[in-house]
Amino acid sequence: MIPRYSRPEMTKIWEPENRFRIWFEIEAHACDAQAELGVIPKAAAEAVWQRGRFEVARIDEIEATTKHDVIAFLTNLAEHVGEEARFVHQGMTSSDVLDTCLAVQLTQAADLLLADLDRLLAALEARAREHKETLCLGRSHGIHAEPTTFGLKLAGHYAAFARNRERLEAARREVATCAISGAVGTFATIDPAVEAHVAEKLGLAVEPVSTQVIPRDRHAAYFAALGIVASSVEALAVEVRHLQRSEVREAEEYFAPGQKGSSAMPHKRNPILSENLTGLARVVRAAVVPALENVALWHERDISHSSVERVFAPDSTIALDFALHRLAGVVEKLLVYPEAMARNLDQLGGLIHSQRVLLALTQAGVSREAAYRIVQDKAMAVWAGEGDFLALLKDDPEVVAKLSGEALEACFDMAEHLRHVDTVFARVFAKPGAGSGR
Numbered sequence: 483m484i485p486r487y488s489r490p491e492m493t494k495i496w497e498p499e500n501r502f503r504i505w506f507e508i509e510a511h512a513c514d515a516q517a518e519l520g521v522i523p524k525a526a527a528e529a530v531w532q533r534g535r536f537e538v539a540r541i542d543e544i545e546a547t548t549k550h551d552v553i554a555f556l557t558n559l560a561e562h563v564g565e566e567a568r569f570v571h572q573g574m575t576s577s578d579v580l581d582t583c584l585a586v587q588l589t590q591a592a593d594l595l596l597a598d599l600d601r602l603l604a605a606l607e608a609r610a611r612e613h614k615e616t617l618c619l620g621r622s623h624g625i626h627a628e629p630t631t632f633g634l635k636l637a638g639h640y641a642a643f644a645r646n647r648e649r650l651e652a653a654r655r656e657v658a659t660c661a662i663s664g665a666v667g668t669f670a671t672i673d674p675a676v677e678a679h680v681a682e683k684l685g686l687a688v689e690p691v692s693t694q695v696i697p698r699d700r701h702a703a704y705f706a707a708l709g710i711v712a713s714s715v716e717a718l719a720v721e722v723r724h725l726q727r728s729e730v731r732e733a734e735e736y737f738a739p740g741q742k743g744s745s746a747m748p749h750k751r752n753p754i755l756s757e758n759l760t761g762l763a764r765v766v767r768a769a770v771v772p773a774l775e776n777v778a779l780w781h782e783r784d785i786s787h788s789s790v791e792r793v794f795a796p797d798s799t800i801a802l803d804f805a806l807h808r809l810a811g812v813v814e815k816l817l818v819y820p821e822a823m824a825r826n827l828d829q830l831g832g833l834i835h836s837q838r839v840l841l842a843l844t845q846a847g848v849s850r851e852a853a854y855r856i857v858q859d860k861a862m863a864v865w866a867g868e869g870d871f872l873a874l875l876k877d878d879p880e881v882v883a884k885l886s887g888e889a890l891e892a893c894f895d896m897a898e899h900l901r902h903v904d905t906v907f908a909r910v911f912a913k914p915g916a917g918s919g920r
Contacts, residue, residue, distance in 0.1 A: 483800040496796035515679035522569035529566040573672030592654035598806035610636035618823035653707035661692035694783035705773035712766035719759035736815035769794035832871035838893040846884040
């Protein structure tokens with residue numbers, strides 16, 4: 483991932499230094515287990531810990547000849563360990579190192595992403611509570627529907643990201659497995675106790691059955707979870723982008739002093755962060771199909787998955803980390819305009835209350851078909867610019883024969899749309915253990 487969309491904490495996980503450090507720990511812990519079993523001398527295991535070193539540049543130099551990264555690493559390690567290095571990697575195959583390392587890196591990445599989600603959830607909850615009763619338009623198909631509150635909008639996004647957090651936790655658990663089972667996974671050349679020891683030291687679970695690789699359905703689930711998180715990022719970003727449109731302007735991204743929106747038009751205040759988030763979501767989702775395709779490998783292993791993962795594992799986690807961090811900032815600093823929301827609520831002359839009038843007429847004894855016809859006729863007149871909805875209803879003999887002026891006006895009471903906001907908030911912002919996902 484390019485530096486522009488990278489944060490150092492996540493980037494470090496995928497740098498060669500961290501990867502080779504994990505490789506070293508896998509090999510060293512395996513030596514400890516082998517020594518405990520009496521397969522190699524304990525002095526050899528101690529020598530690996532004491533003298534084990536590596537240099538990224540030297541590994542790259544060796545790999546230029548060997549064309550094999552694990553062999554290049556082991557060769558460089560042996561240059562430091564000395565004679566005892568002949569006991570390193572005993573009975574192991576490259577995938578034991580590569581796949582176990584990838585599991586560690588993916589769990590490290592998940593931990594950062596979970597922290598990102600916690601910040602975003604905190605921001606969404608704070609802003610939702612701030613605007614719990616801030617009335618605004620609810621829209622369906624992009625058209626004015628009925629009143630809702632801005633707090634409810636944000637509560638819906640909070641609930642989605644709470645579910646995403648649960649998905650990511652599950653994906654982390656699923657991908658956090660260790661395989662030290664040797665060629666084709668039969669343990670013919672290494673004791674399963676070695677795998678169990680390495681897994682425990684690295685905070686992983688033992689892979690129940692590996693071939694020569696950890697099954698890729700685990701990784702597919704992980705990257706699918708990231709893709710769903712990314713889609714939720716886009717969903718909120720698209721909402722901000724719409725609300726910031728000049729014709730709507732109910733909310734907008736914070737515009738910093740000295741910030742410029744356009745090289746040509748000095749008046750512009752564009753939703754660039756949210757547009758950027760929409761694009762980054764596409765990058766993260768792009769990993770999902772390749773991860774699914776990686777599940778089907780030839781027999782006990784091939785490396786068709788390897789090149790793919792070397793690209794999208796860093797790119798998708800780095801991009802999502804950046805996106806979640808950016809989105810939390812957008813929410814924290816979001817400028818909200820309740821006055822504009824109120825103006826837009828009145829924009830269609832009361833049409834947003836049509837359902838309440840329809841229900842009142844049916845409750846008063848009018849058939850649903852007749853009531854719908856009456857209300858729709860008046861609504862279409864308002865759409866055509868022929869008057870105010872409430873006034874037209876009060877002038878209709880069929881309506882006033884069933885509903886008094888006071889009853890009609892009650893249908894236009896905005897407070898009715900706030901009656902159950904507390905109920906929804908109690909459901910969404912439940913305490914840990916009560917289904918909130920936090």
